[in-house]
Amino acid sequence: MRLVDGGNILSKFRRIVPAALLVVCLVLGTGPALAAGGYFVQLASVKSDQSARKEWTRLKNAHTDLFDDLTLDVQRADLGDRGIFYRIRVGPFPNRATAQDMCAQIKAAKLGCLVKRDK
Numbered sequence: 001m002r003l004v005d006g007g008n009i010l011s012k013f014r015r016i017v018p019a020a021l022l023v024v025c026l027v028l029g030t031g032p033a034l035a036a037g038g039y040f041v042q043l044a045s046v047k048s049d050q051s052a053r054k055e056w057t058r059l060k061n062a063h064t065d066l067f068d069d070l071t072l073d074v075q076r077a078d079l080g081d082r083g084i085f086y087r088i089r090v091g092p093f094p095n096r097a098t099a100q101d102m103c104a105q106i107k108a109a110k111l112g113c114l115v116k117r118d119k
Contacts, residue, residue: 038092039099040073041106041113045085049074052086059088063109070102092118 043059046052052074060067070090077085093099096115103113 038094038118039096040089040091040093040116040118041099041103042087042089042116043106043111043113044088046088047083047085049086052088056088063111066106066109089116
């Protein structure tokens, strides 16, 4: 089921969607599956956990309309010879369509992002 408002999911429901998703997950018993297999929107990748959290704070303060109600997820990624990076992500989202819509809103604000599925 998708809530659509002129093709812009979450536009009017941004403040209630995280709580609503939690309720749906609890009722359907999909909380662990959502956490393990949900979709995330990646905003950036930096060289330290501290830098990731600092950049998240900067982004959140600069774009409260987009990020105020989203949850930060910092994912450590060992890229071998390229080193260890820390991915700045928000989510999880219950499906690819919802994550893609959030990414589209972020791109409309002239920021970069990509949708990734957690494994």
